[in-house]
Amino acid sequence: MAKNVKPRVKVPKSAKPGDVITLKTLISHPMESGQRKDADGNIIPREIINRFVVDFAGQNVVDVTMEPAISTNPYFEFEVKVDQAGEFTFTWYDDDGSVYEEKQSIEVA
Amino acid sequence: PVLAQDAAPAAAQTPTKSVEEWIAEFTGGSEVQEGGVTLTAPEIAENGNTVPISVSAENAAEILVLATGNPTPGVATIKFGPAAGARQLATRIRLAETQDVMAIAKLEDGSFRQAKSNVKVTIGGCGG
Amino acid sequence: GRWGRLAAQQTLSQDKLLEFDDFGNVTLIHITDVHAQLKPIWFREPAVNIGVGDAKGRPPHVTGMDFLQMFGIPPGSPDAYAMTCEDFVALAAEYGRMGGMDRVATVVKAIRAARPDSILLDGGDTWHGSYTSLKTRGQDMVNVMNALGVDAMTSHWEWTYGTERVNEIVGELPFPFLGANIFDVEWDEPAFEPYKIFEKGGVRIGVIGQAFPYMPIANPRWMFPEYSFGIREERMQAVVDELREEGVDLVVCLSHNGFDVDYKMAGRVKGIDVILSGHTHDAVPEPVLIGQTVMIASGSNGKFVSRLDLDVRDGQMLGFRHKLIPIFSDVIQPDAEMAALIDSERAPYQAELDEVVGKTESLLYRRGNFNGTWDDLICDAMRAERDTQIALSPGVRWGPSLVPGDDIRREDIHNATSMTYGQCYRTEMTGETLKTVMEDVADNIFNPDPYYQQGGDMVRVGGIAYAIDLSKPMGQRISRLTLSDTGEEIEPSKSYTVAGWASVNEDTEGPQIWDVVESHIRKTGTVKLQPRDTVTVSGI
Numbered sequence: 001m002a003k004n005v006k007p008r009v010k011v012p013k014s015a016k017p018g019d020v021i022t023l024k025t026l027i028s029h030p031m032e033s034g035q036r037k038d039a040d041g042n043i044i045p046r047e048i049i050n051r052f053v054v055d056f057a058g059q060n061v062v063d064v065t066m067e068p069a070i071s072t073n074p075y076f077e078f079e080v081k082v083d084q085a086g087e088f089t090f091t092w093y094d095d096d097g098s099v100y101e102e103k104q105s106i107e108v109a
Numbered sequence: 110p111v112l113a114q115d116a117a118p119a120a121a122q123t124p125t126k127s128v129e130e131w132i133a134e135f136t137g138g139s140e141v142q143e144g145g146v147t148l149t150a151p152e153i154a155e156n157g158n159t160v161p162i163s164v165s166a167e168n169a170a171e172i173l174v175l176a177t178g179n180p181t182p183g184v185a186t187i188k189f190g191p192a193a194g195a196r197q198l199a200t201r202i203r204l205a206e207t208q209d210v211m212a213i214a215k216l217e218d219g220s221f222r223q224a225k226s227n228v229k230v231t232i233g234g235c236g237g
Numbered sequence: 238g239r240w241g242r243l244a245a246q247q248t249l250s251q252d253k254l255l256e257f258d259d260f261g262n263v264t265l266i267h268i269t270d271v272h273a274q275l276k277p278i279w280f281r282e283p284a285v286n287i288g289v290g291d292a293k294g295r296p297p298h299v300t301g302m303d304f305l306q307m308f309g310i311p312p313g314s315p316d317a318y319a320m321t322c323e324d325f326v327a328l329a330a331e332y333g334r335m336g337g338m339d340r341v342a343t344v345v346k347a348i349r350a351a352r353p354d355s356i357l358l359d360g361g362d363t364w365h366g367s368y369t370s371l372k373t374r375g376q377d378m379v380n381v382m383n384a385l386g387v388d389a390m391t392s393h394w395e396w397t398y399g400t401e402r403v404n405e406i407v408g409e410l411p412f413p414f415l416g417a418n419i420f421d422v423e424w425d426e427p428a429f430e431p432y433k434i435f436e437k438g439g440v441r442i443g444v445i446g447q448a449f450p451y452m453p454i455a456n457p458r459w460m461f462p463e464y465s466f467g468i469r470e471e472r473m474q475a476v477v478d479e480l481r482e483e484g485v486d487l488v489v490c491l492s493h494n495g496f497d498v499d500y501k502m503a504g505r506v507k508g509i510d511v512i513l514s515g516h517t518h519d520a521v522p523e524p525v526l527i528g529q530t531v532m533i534a535s536g537s538n539g540k541f542v543s544r545l546d547l548d549v550r551d552g553q554m555l556g557f558r559h560k561l562i563p564i565f566s567d568v569i570q571p572d573a574e575m576a577a578l579i580d581s582e583r584a585p586y587q588a589e590l591d592e593v594v595g596k597t598e599s600l601l602y603r604r605g606n607f608n609g610t611w612d613d614l615i616c617d618a619m620r621a622e623r624d625t626q627i628a629l630s631p632g633v634r635w636g637p638s639l640v641p642g643d644d645i646r647r648e649d650i651h652n653a654t655s656m657t658y659g660q661c662y663r664t665e666m667t668g669e670t671l672k673t674v675m676e677d678v679a680d681n682i683f684n685p686d687p688y689y690q691q692g693g694d695m696v697r698v699g700g701i702a703y704a705i706d707l708s709k710p711m712g713q714r715i716s717r718l719t720l721s722d723t724g725e726e727i728e729p730s731k732s733y734t735v736a737g738w739a740s741v742n743e744d745t746e747g748p749q750i751w752d753v754v755e756s757h758i759r760k761t762g763t764v765k766l767q768p769r770d771t772v773t774v775s776g777i
């Protein structure tokens with residue numbers, strides 16, 4: 001199981017109705033590809049974040065299926081149209097069954 | 110000037126889905142047209158283990174990203190939901206060697222579009 | 238001889254070198270790629286500087302007699318000596334050394350006296366390249382450039398002191414350290430000031446900094462892992478647009494892209510009035526026009542200062558006048574204050590700097606796309622001292638020359654080798670790996686698309702000969718690799734002993750290259766080296 005997995009997100013505190021805002025997310029994770037060998041020549045088993053989902057106010061923004069070619073500490077940047085205040089939920093799914101979640105609200109005025 | 114930076118991912122041990130298989134699965138065999146997709150990637154990767162790329166396509170429902178020269182070419186499949194502000198996503202990927210990165214978009218009208226970008230993964234060294 | 242030298246210098250005078258009909262209402266002073274050369278030096282310009290693709294036959298890819306003809310410079314003249322390799326040794330005896338930051342200070346002060354509102358811009362590669370800069374981790378150069386009154390700078394080798402040291406210096410600098418293309422690796426957000434707006438004589442001038450784009454590739458990434466660079470054309474356009482929206486009258490890009498990269502960028506990014514180009518060390522006597530953009534390249538090692546006068550009205554550049562001022566050290570009076578500062582910076586190290594290690598009977602130079610004699614000497618030293626069949630030496634463009642009869646002092650060795658990652662490694666490589674390495678480096682220089690060029694020269698080799706076809710793509714340029722001592726073909730599967738230095742790998746082990754070279758020169762005594770013909774070039 002990956003250690004010290006820590007999600008971080010950058011969401012503006014506020015926006016005007018109808019604004020398209022840029023969000024950035026990072027999650028510290030080794031993204032073990034399943035293609036590397038250890039010192040004894042044995043394959044190190046794959047263990048990656050395999051899915052990343054963002055919702056806003058109950059609606060989906062993006063749903064990303066990830067392969068081992070995504071870098072260590074997966075980073076995503078994308079845009080969201082905000083018409084009203086609401087809560088973002090960010091969810092990362094790990095090969096080991098762990099689910100990491102982060103929430104952040106935005107004020108819209 | 111002449112020794113490689115970090116080692117790139119090693120070759121896969123078992124046969125994996127080829128580029129053609131990925132595309133066939135994503136498109137269901139439909140024709141794929143050039144254009145209508147923007148794939149931004151650096152000319153030369155600063156670090157093959159973390160290459161910034163950005164994909165976007167107007168009216169895209171989904172975008173498939175492939176690293177055509179990696180031992181396992183799959184990178185990501187991005188589905189856009191109704192709250193997406195643009196059909197655009199940036200991430201960082203691993204490239205084992207100099208190669209074409211490829212983005213194929215499935216548009217809302219069911220058609221498929223593609224773009225390619227060559228990224229050089231160099232050994233490095235030297236300079237003015 | 239002495240009389241010849243006097244006669245030659247009579248045609249030169251400080252007044253003549255500084256002569257300039259003031260023009261317009263803005264003056265930019267550009268100096269770049271000083272590489273920590275505080276004192277006058279010899280510097281032979283390249284004989285071979287091949288342009289590929291569209292750059293073929295275009296300055297700066299014109300050398301020697303072709304250069305003289307292109308710019309109407311008489312052979313044997315001061316400009317011929319300053320800007321070309323033609324008849325270098327004889328002309329060096331006539332005209333003396335070039336540069337010296339005390340002479341540069343005289344020139345800068347004179348321009349400022351004529352035009353008090355001048356802006357002095359430093360294109361980077363300033364803090365690196367000498368014994369004292371290495372010992373003080375750039376502090377000697379920082380002190381000198383502060384005294385010179387720089388208004389803004391950008392960067393390349395500065396970063397090889399590591400993030401912590403760069404930020405320590407930048408925190409104290411009395412002027413901005415600009416880099417619109419420097420981003421933090423984690424969140425991909427701008428990490429340094431992209432530009433500075435100057436208000437001079439009623440004109441608003443936006444100066445954008447562009448750091449060396451290939452920093453983490455050409456130099457060790459582990460020294461500044463927090464930052465990402467890149468050409469970032471869209472970012473440059475966005476910053477130019479931002480400045481235009483701010484209502485500046487003139488947009489200047491202080492660039493360390495290298496000449497061909499700047500040339501391409503100028504054709505694609507709209508709205509840059511002036512590019513002050515650095516990194517590739519080209520001394521180009523006339524501005525190059527790309528659409529509406531004026532491009533200036535001001536040489537290296539303190540040999541030149543560019544003065545660019547501009548007529549700017551209501552947000553439009555209406556005209557310009559330019560002079561690439563060669564710094565003839567015997568003709569330009571040293572500025573006394575600066576001379577004293579330089580001497581005080583060097584004083585703690587004077588004995589070490591001046592120690593004579595050997596002598597040279599031959600011209601030692603580096604600049605050119607392939608091995609110079611300095612590189613041959615360094616490669617010989619590595620092969621002898623590390624006991625290897627092959628030596629590889631980086632194709633950097635810094636490193637002053639020595640003329641026949643010169644003593645080789647410790648300082649001279651450092652001027653050609655100083656760096657923060659100078660370990661001379663010893664390893665084994667297969668013939669295949671060797672070829673891959675050479676193909677990779679060749680593509681970083683001879684790729685026809687400038688955005689793939691990193692601005693150095695071809696890796697220097699010792700113990701091997703090869704052919705290179707510049708018309709071929711990557712992987713197919715290098716052929717006929719042989720061991721030059723025996724003529725024996727290098728086999729892909731066979732292993733060879735290789736020494737090299739300036740590896741970008743963090744864990745490189747070995748003695749420092751300057752110690753390797755010093756040890757070899759001490760054993761040699763007097764160096765005699767003719768240019769070698771171990772590289773056969775075709776497809777030009």
Ligand SMILES: [Mn+2]
Nearest residue numbers: 237270362516
């Ligand atoms: Mn330089």
Ligand SMILES: [Mn+2]
Nearest residue numbers: 237362393516
């Ligand atoms: Mn440089």
